[in-house]
Amino acid sequence: MRLTVPIRAVFWLEIQSLLRDPRTLLISVVLPIVLIPAILIAGNWVEERETRAAEALTFRLAVEGERADLARSLLNTQAPNSGESLDSRFQLVSVEDPWEALASGRIDVILEGMDAEGWRQGVRDGSIEPGATDPPPELEGAPRMRLHFHSNRTASREGAQALRTRLLDTREARRDSILLAAGLPAPPENILVVEAVNVAGPEAMEGALLGRFLTLILLGLMALGGSALATDTLAGEKERGTLNTLLTAAARRQEIISGKLLAIMAVAFGIALVQVLNLWFFLGLGIVDIGGAFAVRVPTEAALLLLVLYLPAVALVSGILLLTSAYARSYKEAQLYLTPVLLGLIIPSLAPLLPGISLQSAIILIPIANLGVAVRDVMMGDVQPGWILGAWIVTALAAAWVTRRSVLALEDENLILGERSVEEHTGGEGLFRRRVVVWILVLWAVKILVNFNLPFTDIRLVSLVSVGLLFTLFPLAAILRFRLPVREALALRMPHPGVWIGVLLGVPAGILTVLGVFQLVDTVIPVPTEMLESLGQALMPEEIPLWHLLIVIALVPGIAEELTFRGVILHGLRRRLTPVALALVVGIIFGMFHFSLFRIPTTAVLGVILTAVTLLTGSIFPAMVWHVLNNALAVLAGRDALPGVDSQWFAEGVGWEWSLAGVGLLLVSFAIIWRFRTPYPDVGPPGPPGGAMSRT
Amino acid sequence: MSEPLVRTRDLTKVFYEESRGEVRAVDGVDLICNGGEILGLLGANGAGKTTTLRMLSTILRPTSGEAWIVGHEVRNAPEQVRENLGFYSASTALYPKITARETLRFFCRVNRYPRGKVEDRVEELIESFGIRDFADSRVEKLSSGMKQKVSIARTVAHDPPVLIFDEPTVALDVLNAIELRRIIERLRDRGKAILFSTHIMSEAEQLCDRIAIIHHGRILAVGTLQELRDTTGHHYLEEIFVHFARTREPSEAQGEAERPGETGP
Numbered sequence: 001m002r003l004t005v006p007i008r009a010v011f012w013l014e015i016q017s018l019l020r021d022p023r024t025l026l027i028s029v030v031l032p033i034v035l036i037p038a039i040l041i042a043g044n045w046v047e048e049r050e051t052r053a054a055e056a057l058t059f060r061l062a063v064e065g066e067r068a069d070l071a072r073s074l075l076n077t078q079a080p081n082s083g084e085s086l087d088s089r090f091q092l093v094s095v096e097d098p099w100e101a102l103a104s105g106r107i108d109v110i111l112e113g114m115d116a117e118g119w120r121q122g123v124r125d126g127s128i129e130p131g132a133t134d135p136p137p138e139l140e141g142a143p144r145m146r147l148h149f150h151s152n153r154t155a156s157r158e159g160a161q162a163l164r165t166r167l168l169d170t171r172e173a174r175r176d177s178i179l180l181a182a183g184l185p186a187p188p189e190n191i192l193v194v195e196a197v198n199v200a201g202p203e204a205m206e207g208a209l210l211g212r213f214l215t216l217i218l219l220g221l222m223a224l225g226g227s228a229l230a231t232d233t234l235a236g237e238k239e240r241g242t243l244n245t246l247l248t249a250a251a252r253r254q255e256i257i258s259g260k261l262l263a264i265m266a267v268a269f270g271i272a273l274v275q276v277l278n279l280w281f282f283l284g285l286g287i288v289d290i291g292g293a294f295a296v297r298v299p300t301e302a303a304l305l306l307l308v309l310y311l312p313a314v315a316l317v318s319g320i321l322l323l324t325s326a327y328a329r330s331y332k333e334a335q336l337y338l339t340p341v342l343l344g345l346i347i348p349s350l351a352p353l354l355p356g357i358s359l360q361s362a363i364i365l366i367p368i369a370n371l372g373v374a375v376r377d378v379m380m381g382d383v384q385p386g387w388i389l390g391a392w393i394v395t396a397l398a399a400a401w402v403t404r405r406s407v408l409a410l411e412d413e414n415l416i417l418g419e420r421s422v423e424e425h426t427g428g429e430g431l432f433r434r435r436v437v438v439w440i441l442v443l444w445a446v447k448i449l450v451n452f453n454l455p456f457t458d459i460r461l462v463s464l465v466s467v468g469l470l471f472t473l474f475p476l477a478a479i480l481r482f483r484l485p486v487r488e489a490l491a492l493r494m495p496h497p498g499v500w501i502g503v504l505l506g507v508p509a510g511i512l513t514v515l516g517v518f519q520l521v522d523t524v525i526p527v528p529t530e531m532l533e534s535l536g537q538a539l540m541p542e543e544i545p546l547w548h549l550l551i552v553i554a555l556v557p558g559i560a561e562e563l564t565f566r567g568v569i570l571h572g573l574r575r576r577l578t579p580v581a582l583a584l585v586v587g588i589i590f591g592m593f594h595f596s597l598f599r600i601p602t603t604a605v606l607g608v609i610l611t612a613v614t615l616l617t618g619s620i621f622p623a624m625v626w627h628v629l630n631n632a633l634a635v636l637a638g639r640d641a642l643p644g645v646d647s648q649w650f651a652e653g654v655g656w657e658w659s660l661a662g663v664g665l666l667l668v669s670f671a672i673i674w675r676f677r678t679p680y681p682d683v684g685p686p687g688p689p690g691g692a693m694s695r696t
Numbered sequence: 697m698s699e700p701l702v703r704t705r706d707l708t709k710v711f712y713e714e715s716r717g718e719v720r721a722v723d724g725v726d727l728i729c730n731g732g733e734i735l736g737l738l739g740a741n742g743a744g745k746t747t748t749l750r751m752l753s754t755i756l757r758p759t760s761g762e763a764w765i766v767g768h769e770v771r772n773a774p775e776q777v778r779e780n781l782g783f784y785s786a787s788t789a790l791y792p793k794i795t796a797r798e799t800l801r802f803f804c805r806v807n808r809y810p811r812g813k814v815e816d817r818v819e820e821l822i823e824s825f826g827i828r829d830f831a832d833s834r835v836e837k838l839s840s841g842m843k844q845k846v847s848i849a850r851t852v853a854h855d856p857p858v859l860i861f862d863e864p865t866v867a868l869d870v871l872n873a874i875e876l877r878r879i880i881e882r883l884r885d886r887g888k889a890i891l892f893s894t895h896i897m898s899e900a901e902q903l904c905d906r907i908a909i910i911h912h913g914r915i916l917a918v919g920t921l922q923e924l925r926d927t928t929g930h931h932y933l934e935e936i937f938v939h940f941a942r943t944r945e946p947s948e949a950q951g952e953a954e955r956p957g958e959t960g961p
Contacts, residue, residue, distance in 0.1 A: 017794065
């Protein structure tokens with residue numbers, strides 16, 4: 001795309017307007033700049049404050065019980081690792097009723113020293129519940145230290161926790177020294193030492209934490225900042241009346257939309273850039289000291305990689321925002337639409353929060369979600385270039401598609417003015433032309449569902465329902481829904497009588513040609529003979545009378561399928577493609593409705609022939625007759641009911657010379673049809689498209 | 697005679713409205729407007745004036761029929777059409793956050809005015825439309841009279857041969873309306889082809905060289921005021937308008953009744 005003068009003019013207009021409006025300036029520029037430092041600094045402050053508060057906490061402790069002496073002596077032992085004395089944090093107090101004092105919060109912890117006998121007594125009379133930490137029988141006589149605390153109070157909870165750790169350490173040290181003094185009867189290799197070592201290290205851990213949230217924060221900011229501009233730019237212009245002014249300027253609509261899109265992208269990119277720069281500044285260079293709690297470091301290469309990763313996200317978010325604004329008729333409507341759109345953008349950016357999610361999964365196919373996971377990996381220092389590139393490409397493709405859509409949005413008069421065309425409301429030809437592709441896809445899905453879910457297997461019923469009924473209802477539905485003129489939609493016109501000679505000649509020629517195509521397919525993808533026989537058996541079971549088969553395999557499909565494919569589908573597609581392309585496309589669509597890999601090419605060829613005949617004669621009848629005769633001949637040949645035709649041909653092929661002869665005969669048949677042609681009216685894209693549609 | 701700057705043939709626009717169904721807002725309109733001429737489009741509200749002018753300015757696509765601006769067809773060459781026309785209406789607004797000068801510069805650029813000449817053109821416009829004093833104030837801070845001057849200046853920014861004024865005086869006070877009409881006359885005298893729509897009879901009488909009376913989407917009569925007087929025998933435009941509207945009303949009503957359900961070609 002060339003940056004033309006109008007594109008640049010629109011771009012600068014948007015940026016100027018943004019920078020001169022305090023509200024949008026605040027949301028789109030100021031907020032994104034200060035948010036990450038604010039989060040970092042605030043997070044740090046909170047963490048430091050909590051640490052300090054915890055450190056400043058003193059625990060009031062009372063000692064109780066028959067072995068209070070042992071408890072006191074334990075407290076006075078120096079900590080085995082730190083050498084720290086308990087006294088600094090624990091304040092030993094004596095109260096008259098320690099239990100009442102603990103309940104009322106005047107003290108935090110009671111350390112109760114008990115003899116084994118006292119403990120057993122307590123268990124017996126129910127005042128002590130035996131715990132899970134009952135000692136092994138050999139240690140039956142050991143004294144017990146019970147910690148009483150109140151879990152609702154921080155000081156009590158923390159104090160008990162700290163005291164417990166401390167006592168356990170002391171006990172362990174004491175035990176070890178006793179064992180050593182006794183000459184260590186147990187060999188040291190039998191003693192298990194358990195130690196947990198976090199190999200991730202603090203950087204990877206905090207990198208993962210920050211990486212998980214980074215995309216969410218960034219997407220949120222981009223969407224918020226971009227939406228301020230996006231709402232103003234199209235919906236706002238519609239409301240103010242400036243869009244009308246702009247649309248009467250000589251600039252192409254594509255130039256206008258490009259300028260606007262670039263402006264939103266500049267804002268979104270600016271936001272991404274500011275965030276990455278923030279990380280690099282604070283966590284990469286450490287230029288500004290935000291305190292030491294953050295172990296994560298963002299080196300320059302990682303910062304650059306993040307920026308590149310966010311590029312397609314920038315384009316995608318901008319495109320979606322502009323598209324939303326284009327669809328809204330007013331500012332208010334745009335804001336209404338934006339809430340779900342913003343949510344929709346945020347949801348995929350939650351992906352890196354999923355436990356255990358890896359880029360090497362289906363997540364790589366979801367735009368934004370894949371980038372989120374990739375960013376987390378980068379922040380953890382785990383860069384897998386191939387997968388990251390894949391994620392990038394997927395999101396970039398989505399962005400390209402959305403961008404294209406938003407460019408087209410301004411070319412749609414309904415979206416510009418909020419006025420609806422007649423067709424949009426009353427149905428009609430034009431609407432059918434726009435919807436026909438969707439209708440074909442739906443028909444295809446329905447056909448698959450019907451084919452694989454029919455509750456019966458009798459070929460007669462299957463054919464009547466999945467072919468006869470389906471392909472009759474489809475044209476009927478289209479005609480009713482779009483109020484199509486029946487005669488034109490189904491091409492119910494009489495062709496020139498001479499055409500019939502061509503058709504009669506063409507049917508056997510077509511079969512030979514199709515068999516040739518089948519041979520061709522067979523050389524590329526060999527089709528197992530058993531498969532063909534089973535298909536033959538499935539299509540034409542021995543026990544069904546021939547005339548039944550002629551009806552359900554020749555007559556019904558010949559008529560119904562033609563009504564659908566050479567009828568409404570051809571009618572709907574006729575203005576989109578040139579005649580040759582139409583014959584190919586409708587033929588291939590026809591093939592795609594025969595869900596068997598080796599039947600698709602052959603039926604597609606038949607489809608192309610039948611479409612070509614319809615286009616040349618402007619009538620559905622020759623194709624119908626051709627189709628019925630074609631299928632009838634196949635049935636008769638399959639039943640060995642044709643003199644001089646071997647049913648094995650269909651399984652083994654007819655040989656190249658026959659196929660070539662078939663092609664030759666087909667050409668003659670088409671020459672005859674061409675001679676008497678009365679072409680299908682109104683085919684092909686209309687002249688040079690309206691200038692508004694012209695594209696660079 | 698050379699090709700007129702504005703010409704339409706059988707121009708038609710069909711809308712769909714929930715309440716009324718299919719509406720032929722403009723129905724087979726044939727018009728011609730030459731350089732140095734003001735053609736008035738006179739009609740009541742909803743007569744099809746704005747829709748006609750919107751089709752001419754390529755905002756709307758005609759349902760059928762054709763229209764040419766300086767020889768370019770609106771559907772086939774919309775960009776060339778827009779390069780050759782300026783569109784002004786009471787509802788076209790300006791961008792609030794930029795200054796008058798920036799506004800003119802912007803419209804020169806989006807209208808592809810030759811790059812090197814933009815600044816000179818902006819100066820020229822500022823001078824000739826009396827914008828100098830507030831050229832560097834933001835549009836949002838200007839009075840309505842000032843805005844009007846900027847609006848007209850931006851309409852002619854790229855010096856197009858055809859100008860469309862769609863009910864331009866509708867929201868103006870008397871003095872501003874007089875000022876605007878004077879500017880339009882001046883533009884006519886410089887050879888512009890001007891289409892001017894209004895529902896105010898006196899305005900059409902004073903300003904327009906020829907008047908097209910439009911009613912229910914159809915042109916009932918076109919001519920100079922004198923020609924219209926001669927045809928109808930009435931002196932005042934109001935009487936002339938009523939004369940045509942009355943004589944065509946019954947058949948119109950009938951025509952409308954027959955049409956529903958019919959789809960545009």
